[in-house]
Amino acid sequence: MDRNQATGLILIALMVMLYFYFFAPKPEPVEEHQKDTTELVEEGTVESVIDQYTPAVAEDSAQQAFNQQKYGVFAKGASGKKEDITIENELVKISLTNKGGKVNKVELKNFTTYYGEPLILLDGESNNFSLLVNNIGRQLNIYDLYYTPAQRTEGDTTVITFNLDIAPGQSVKHIYKLGKETYQLSYQLKIEGLDQYISKENLIYTWDDRLKTQEKDLTMSRNNSTINYYTLRDGFDGLAERSTDVEEETIEEPIKWVAIKQRFFVSGIIAQNSFNKGRLKTSVDPADLSTVKTAQVVLSLPYEDIKSGKGNYTYYFGPNDYHILNDVADDFENNLDLGWPPMKWINRWVIIPLFDLLGNFISNYGIIIIVMVLLIKLVLSPLSYKSYLSMAKMKVLKPELDEIKEKHSEDLTKAQQEQMKLYQKVGVSPLSGCIPMLLQMPILFAMFYFFPQSIELRGESFLWAEDLSTYDSILNLPFTIPFYGDHVSLFVLLMTLSTILYTWSNQQVSTVQGPMKTFSYLMPVIFMFVLNSYPAALSFYYFVSNLVTFGQQALIRRFVDEEKIRVILEENKKKNVNKKKSKFQQRLEEAMKASQAKGKK
Structure with a gap:
């Protein structure tokens, strides 16, 4: 190649480079060119769809493998889109979430805080529920799964069902019912066809509640907040109210109900049969002015009750009012402290x-x-x-x-x-x-x-x-x-x-x-x-x-x-000159004489 040829090639290369730099069309953004899977399939370009989505498929496959390893047979409920469903009556407004099929928020409609704000008894920030099952040797929180919600009415009662269909004849359901003019929310847990995947042990129900400050006097609120409970053997009892230390108690006997009691309001769960046992704990952080107390409830739910369709429970979210509490459960009205007898009577x-x-x-x-x-x-x-x-x-x-x-x-x-x-x-x-x-x-x-x-x-x-x-x-x-x-x-x-x-x-x-x-x-x-x-x-x-x-x-x-x-x-x-002394006076004088004699000795 002589010098003229080399010079020509260099000039051609420069011209091409200048053309692409100044005149070549700019590529459009990827988002504008991408089409969804349906459109691409309809156009018959399946190969391009596979090529375009290969990385995503790889990621989904990895996630599915991870979910399968972590959740086992429950992997179908490992992912989903969170959705809240609100049910209400004249007294309460309750938000339920399909992630976990659990209570997410409770508002008492006829009450406000001391500062005039809506009275939120619990929400996702202050409360956390978990329900652990033993899935082939591993603890699995079924309140972490996603469920499909369905709503219907039975007369004046609103029914919400959260369902996770695993396979034909195998499912987990959370069923909630809220009637008219009541603070009680019925809750039924149903697990069907999963005996081979769940150990026949107790399910562990945990309720962590950070009691929000609702009143003017925080000290008075703390002195009147605690966890009360009712056992089938010994009846009503509870942790110390006025204590600012950590109060903890383990109960090794059947429990009918547990209530997180504040000065004016109560949140509680009542079993149709009973909980096998439980552990309760309260604590106070004096520096946290937004929190009255922190309460933790851990209960054992008998799996046999749930398996046989007897996993029926009732939540109470409402005022600490004697007239209302009296109809909730045995001795539930004792959450309102009226003192010791005879003051109580x-x-x-x-x-x-x-x-x-x-x-x-x-x-x-x-x-x-x-x-x-x-x-x-x-x-x-x-x-x-x-x-x-x-x-x-x-x-x-x-x-x-x-x-x-x-x-x-x-x-x-x-x-x-x-x-x-x-x-x-x-x-x-x-x-x-x-x-x-x-x-x-x-x-x-x-x-x-x-x-x-x-x-x-x-x-x-x-x-x-x-x-x-x-x-x-x-x-x-x-x-x-x-x-x-x-x-x-x-x-x-x-x-x-x-x-x-x-x-x-x-x-x-x-x-x-x-x-x-x-x-x-x-x-x-x-x-x-x-x-x-x-x-x-x-x-x-x-x-x-x-x-x-x-x-x-x-x-x-x-x-x-x-x-x-x-x-x-x-x-x-x-x-009364010649009146004889009464027996009481005689005993009193004898006691005085004995005291005098003892003093002289």
């Missing part, structure tokens, strides 16, 4: 029926509380009269009692014996003033349990209290006072002042002296610290009760004549 058979009765006629709950106080004080007025009359008698006897103390100042036992003789002569019992007061105490303590748990008060305002179910803060402090808090509750201040006034009124007819007299004034101050963060309804009730009691005593005082009492006591002295 008083709340259940007296306070709640009275509160409901007044609620039928009065819409303002502040006025209902006032009427409740008046009615209760009216019923207890005979006891109040007896108590005041006893204190008046003791006041009349006070000069003689002081004389005995002074005469036997060096012998306390002798002084007590002489005082008992005086009581016998005049026909007065030193305990007669205490007994009426003690009989009234269970009612006062019953209110201590009733008002903090009463969901009817939630969101109800009265005077300056925007919500009677929480404290009425008239002043927020820039600091926190130990045992008091960072706010000032006006109803608590009024209750404290009225209690001091009531105590002073009692001291006018009381014979109590010394440290006990000072302590009686200290008690209202202690309660001011204790009740500052309690519901406004409770402190308002005690405040009104003090005012009514003060007025009641002023009225009784007008009918109690101390001079007449003195005359009656003097007449009793003459009548």
Whole structure:
């Protein structure tokens, strides 16, 4: 090749390169040229389809092999598109998802949070359900699988079925039913034709629930949240409510139901037969203000029940309301803590029926509380009269009692014996003033349990209290006072002042002296610290009760004549000169003498 030929070839190459650089058509984007499989098949270019999709087929094959290895016979449900289905009635709105065939979200339609937002009892962020089966030696979560949803109605009931058909006669179904005007969601688990692939062991059901903050007072919410349960052998029980430590319990006996209980709301699962056993756990993260508590429920579901079509369960998502809980399951109403007997009996058979009765006629709950106080004080007025009359008698006897103390100042036992003789002569019992007061105490303590748990008060305002179910803060402090808090509750201040006034009124007819007299004034101050963060309804009730009691005593005082009492006591002295001592007085004197002898030794 001479120099001219070489030069020509180089020029031709340059021309070709310049042509392709400046004039050649640019390739169109791949997306514009690609057609779906159907179009390509219809055009008869099957080979090009195979060539174009060979990498995807390889990836799908690898995924299928992976799913087959991981899920075994259940591999058909390993992939799919997530789809949520919502069912609702007048009370609840429940979202179910085809991924897992499980509950995804629950909204209570007639309630809102303290901040006015929709009340979401649980959702995908705060809750996680899993259901493990033993698939030929490996644990498989069937709540990870995808199911085909179907919806139908049975009268007023909506039925959602999530179905995974594995082969003819082999399937897994999750069936949910929601009726009209109910907080209960029926759930049936059916596994058919898979005995050779599932060990005849218990299925492990796990429910992790991060309880969302719904109320103003987080501390009160934490003190009233826990996990309760009911066993067929021992009945109702639960983890410690007020604990901020990790609470955990393993139950090795059949369980009928388990409830994740908050202050005003409950989420629970109830078995038609029973769960074989379970493990429950609660914990608190003090730094997490968005979470009340974290609850974990682990239950064993008998496979034989599910296989035989008896895998029937019921979810309860609703208010912690005594009237509703009473119809859910045995002792399910005990999720509403009404205190120990006798406070529990008083709340259940007296306070709640009275509160409901007044609620039928009065819409303002502040006025209902006032009427409740008046009615209760009216019923207890005979006891109040007896108590005041006893204190008046003791006041009349006070000069003689002081004389005995002074005469036997060096012998306390002798002084007590002489005082008992005086009581016998005049026909007065030193305990007669205490007994009426003690009989009234269970009612006062019953209110201590009733008002903090009463969901009817939630969101109800009265005077300056925007919500009677929480404290009425008239002043927020820039600091926190130990045992008091960072706010000032006006109803608590009024209750404290009225209690001091009531105590002073009692001291006018009381014979109590010394440290006990000072302590009686200290008690209202202690309660001011204790009740500052309690519901406004409770402190308002005690405040009104003090005012009514003060007025009641002023009225009784007008009918109690101390001079007449003195005359009656003097007449009793003459009548009882030769009266024998009662067996109780004899035993009391013997106990005093024994105590005196022991002291001398």
